[in-house]
Amino acid sequence: MSRSDGSPVLEARELTVLHGQLPALQGVSLEVRTGEAYAIIGANGAGKSTLLRTLAGLHRPAAGSVLLDGVDVTARRAEERLAAGIALVPEGRRLFGSMTLEENVLVGTYHAREGTWDVDRVFELFPWMAERRRQSAWQLSGGEQQAVAIARALVANPRILLLDELSLGLSPAVVRRIYGVLPELRSAGVTILLVEQDVTQALAVASRIQCLLEGRTTLVGAPSEFTPARIEAAYFGLAGATPAAGEEAG
Amino acid sequence: MNWVNAIVQGILLGGLYALFGCGLSLLFGVMGVINLAHGDLAVVAAYLAVVMLPSIGIAAPLSFLVAIPLFALLGYFGQRTLIQKSLDRGPFTVLLVTFGISVVIENGLLELFSADSHSLNIGSFTSQSIQVGRLSVGVLSVTVFVVAVVVLLGLQYFLARARAGRLIRAVADDREAAQLSGADYRHVFGVAAAIAFATVAVAGIAFGMYSSFNPSIGTSRLLFAFEAVVIGGLGSLWGTLVGGIVLGVAQAIGAKINPAYGILAGHLVFLAVLAVRPQGITGGRRSE
Numbered sequence: 001m002s003r004s005d006g007s008p009v010l011e012a013r014e015l016t017v018l019h020g021q022l023p024a025l026q027g028v029s030l031e032v033r034t035g036e037a038y039a040i041i042g043a044n045g046a047g048k049s050t051l052l053r054t055l056a057g058l059h060r061p062a063a064g065s066v067l068l069d070g071v072d073v074t075a076r077r078a079e080e081r082l083a084a085g086i087a088l089v090p091e092g093r094r095l096f097g098s099m100t101l102e103e104n105v106l107v108g109t110y111h112a113r114e115g116t117w118d119v120d121r122v123f124e125l126f127p128w129m130a131e132r133r134r135q136s137a138w139q140l141s142g143g144e145q146q147a148v149a150i151a152r153a154l155v156a157n158p159r160i161l162l163l164d165e166l167s168l169g170l171s172p173a174v175v176r177r178i179y180g181v182l183p184e185l186r187s188a189g190v191t192i193l194l195v196e197q198d199v200t201q202a203l204a205v206a207s208r209i210q211c212l213l214e215g216r217t218t219l220v221g222a223p224s225e226f227t228p229a230r231i232e233a234a235y236f237g238l239a240g241a242t243p244a245a246g247e248e249a250g
Numbered sequence: 251m252n253w254v255n256a257i258v259q260g261i262l263l264g265g266l267y268a269l270f271g272c273g274l275s276l277l278f279g280v281m282g283v284i285n286l287a288h289g290d291l292a293v294v295a296a297y298l299a300v301v302m303l304p305s306i307g308i309a310a311p312l313s314f315l316v317a318i319p320l321f322a323l324l325g326y327f328g329q330r331t332l333i334q335k336s337l338d339r340g341p342f343t344v345l346l347v348t349f350g351i352s353v354v355i356e357n358g359l360l361e362l363f364s365a366d367s368h369s370l371n372i373g374s375f376t377s378q379s380i381q382v383g384r385l386s387v388g389v390l391s392v393t394v395f396v397v398a399v400v401v402l403l404g405l406q407y408f409l410a411r412a413r414a415g416r417l418i419r420a421v422a423d424d425r426e427a428a429q430l431s432g433a434d435y436r437h438v439f440g441v442a443a444a445i446a447f448a449t450v451a452v453a454g455i456a457f458g459m460y461s462s463f464n465p466s467i468g469t470s471r472l473l474f475a476f477e478a479v480v481i482g483g484l485g486s487l488w489g490t491l492v493g494g495i496v497l498g499v500a501q502a503i504g505a506k507i508n509p510a511y512g513i514l515a516g517h518l519v520f521l522a523v524l525a526v527r528p529q530g531i532t533g534g535r536r537s538e
Contacts, residue, residue, distance in 0.1 A: 056430060082432035094427035096420045107420045110413060111432025152431060 008070070009034050009160045009191050010055065010086065015064035017047075017054050024050040026215045027064070032160060037182060037192040039206035041199050043235060046212040048195040049091055052164050055193070056088035057081040068159065083111055085159030089152075091168060093145040095137040101148055102133035108152035115157025116188075122151040125181065143174035150181070154190070161185070163194040167201060179205055199235065213237045255385055256506040257499055262387065264478075264491075264498025265395030266460060269453040270471055271478035271490040272402055273446035279485040280422040280442040283333060283344050287351040288450060289472030294355060295321060295454030296463050300368050310370040310459060317451040325447025326440040333443065334436055352468065359465035369462040376459070394456045399491065401449060406487045418442050477520040483530025492531050496523075 010032045017025040025047045032038045042048050053059050055066055057078035065074040068084055076084065095104050105119050123130045126147050132140075140148065146166060153161055167175040175198070182192060182205050196202040202209060203223045211219040211234040219226065219234035232238065270292065277283045285291075298320070299313035308316060332351075336343040378389040409415040420428040421438045428435055457463065457471065474497065482493025497516050504515020523530065 058426065058429070077434075078426075078429040079432045079434045082430060088430050090427060090430060094424050094430075096423040096427065098419050098423050099416070103416060107416055107428070107431050107433075110417060156432060 007034050008032065009068065010193065011067040011070075012051070012055060013065045013067070015051070015054060015061045015066070017050050017059050018062045019050070024215055025054070025061075025212075028212065028215070028217055029064075030210055030217075030220075032191060032193050034191055035186065035189060036207040037186055037194070037205050039202035039209045040193070040195045040212060041197070041202050041209055041231075041235060042212035044197065045214075047215040048197075048212055049164055050215075051212070052088060052162050052193070052195050053090075056086055056162055058088075079111070082156055082158070083113065085113060085157075086162065087153040087156045087158035087160075088162040089146075089149045089164060089166070091164040093142070093149045095140075095145050095148055095152075097136075097138045099137055100134050101129060101137060101140065104137050104148050105129075105151050105155055108155040112155055113157040113159075117154045117157050119155060122154050125154075125184065126151060141174075142170050143178060146170065146174075146178055147181075150178075154185075158190075160191040160193055163192060165195055165197060167196065167198050175201065199231065203231075211235055253503075253506065256502045258385060258387060259391070260499035260502030261495050262391035262395045262498070263502065264495030265391075265398035266453070266456055266494070267474050267478040267497050268402060268482075268491040268494025269394070269398040269449065269456060270475035271482070271494055272405060272487055273449040273453070274472075274475045275479045275485065275487060275490045276405070276442055276446045276449075278479070280418055281337065281439050282341060283337065284348070285446075286345060286348040286472065287355060287468075288348075288475060289470070290352045290355040290359075290468030291321070291447065291450045292454030292457060292471055293359065293463055293465065293468040295451040296370065296458030297359060297363060297368070298451075299370050299455050299458055300363070303371070310372045310455065311375070313455055314452060317455060318448045321447040321451035322444040325443040325445070325450075328447070329440045329443035330436060334439065337439075352472075356465050356468065363465060365464055365466075367462040367464045368458075370455070370458040372459050390459060394460065397452065397456065398494070401452060402487050402491045405445065405449070409487070414438075414441055474516070477516060481520055481523045481530060483533030486530075486532050489530055489532035496531065 008031045012028060012030045014027045014029055015025050016023060016027055028047070028051060040048050040051060050059060054061055057076060057080070061074065065072055067073065068086060073081055073084055096107060102119070105122060109119065129148070129151065137145065137148065166178050170178070179201055185192060194202065206223060208220070208222050210217060211231065213234065214237070218237070219231065274285060274288050277285050295317050298317050299310050302308040302313045302316060303310065332347060333344065336347040376390055379386045380389060380392070409419055417428070417433050417438050418441065420431065421433060421435045425435050478494040478497050479490050480493065481496050482489030482491065496519060500519040501512045501516040505512030
């Protein structure tokens with residue numbers, strides 16, 4: 001698989017999404033390139049999860065479009081987008097509670113694309129899973145459930161893996177362990193788009209970041225381009241944070 | 251000995267109730283649909299068997315071969331059109347729509363077949379019996395019971411092991427997460443409805459062999475199916491089998507005390523279970 005060769009895998013163009021009458025996203029664009037780890041940061045309610053869910057096909061945008069490998073997939077449903085190569089690990093893990101660990105991963109394989117990820121390979125990535133494969137999903141700890149949710153998405157062999165708030169409700173040690181897997185995924189050629197409230201965590205793994213504030217982009221670029229103060233200003237909407245109109249081309 | 255006989259008859263009858271219950275249990279467990287037309291659809295299957303012999307020469311025991319696939323198709327397309335449309339509008343719409351279907355079916359049958367009772371002629375099969383010690387049990391009852399056990403266990407196995415079965419459970423657990431795993435939940439609902447309707451066809455024809463029936467008998471069948479499902483515990487097919495047997499035995503014992511008390515005894519056991527153990531006999535295992 002190719003690494004950061006610069007061609008965009010997933011693009012959002014001027015997405016506007018409404019929750020009822022309220023705009024959750026207003027004209028948000030992004031471009032994720034092959035092999036990169038792209039992080040969307042922002043405070044609670046900034047529209048991060050809405051953006052990810054819209055990209056995965058769970059929300060219909062009121063305006064704008066979603067492109068996968070240059071093909072417009074805006075009209076496709078979530079299950080069709082998975083088959084096309086967009087896999088979302090949803091916020092809160094959302095494992096199938098009546099199933100075992102292994103069955104959860106198996107369901108992920110049922111509509112999988114051709115590729116190198118399968119049940120055996122994710123069990124190599126998470127070695128503890130193999131011997132606990134018959135355990136009920138609801139008996140696993142939060143961190144273990146998160147790993148299973150990632151495994152379930154990986155076996156679909158997505159072009160791009162969307163990760164929604166991996167750290168939510170997990171202890172710092174567990175979060176570090178989960179994030180420790182991401183470099184391994186990237187070196188295996190998986191393109192990652194993640195949403196994270198924990199900025200330190202996001203900056204550590206991301207090749208590029210985008211900050212949202214109240215449904216608009218306030219900052220886009222490589223983490224090294226910005227001072228912590230600049231990111232903080234974009235995150236909280238402090239004075240001096242200019243809307244990143246000029247930066248969006250980047 | 252008479253008591254033992256009553257209990258054995260009750261157990262065997264329970265198989266039929268479980269057969270009625272499993273389609274209801276499946277539809278409710280997977281998509282939260284309470285199909286009030288369930289009993290009437292079973293009666294339609296029985297009438298289908300009635301017309302098949304004179305019109306195309308298919309005897310009642312073989313009418314399963316036609317009715318099961320026909321009902322499966324009806325289930326799939328009924329779900330993809332009418333039921334899904336009403337599901338999108340909320341659970342109460344589904345109740346109203348299936349209630350409406352029930353009324354339409356009952357009156358349609360009344361129009362076509364009159365209010366007279368019909369029965370399925372299956373020759374000597376009805377009256378044959380086997381001797382077990384001093385007990386005499388009907389071949390038909392035993393056959394229906396065995397079919398019920400096979401259908402319920404087969405379905406349980408299918409849900410646990412088969413790909414399509416796992417997808418049904420995935421959609422039942424978390425519809426959105428299943429979508430994110432690539433499952434088209436509407437199609438999966440359709441498959442579940444096809445299976446449920448196929449079991450309704452089996453239950454209806456088996457019932458038609460058991461006793462005579464008329465167009466309005468479906469409602470009471472729905473009630474028994476309901477009771478079997480609730481006594482056993484919602485969402486568990488094993489439970490439905492147990493619930494059907496408990497209901498059958500209760501009715502048999504009640505009828506033994508006084509022939510008029512059979513149905514009443516069943517209802518009382520149902521109410522007692524609701525009061526003492528509302529999650530049902532096999533219930534209590536929570537998934538989250």
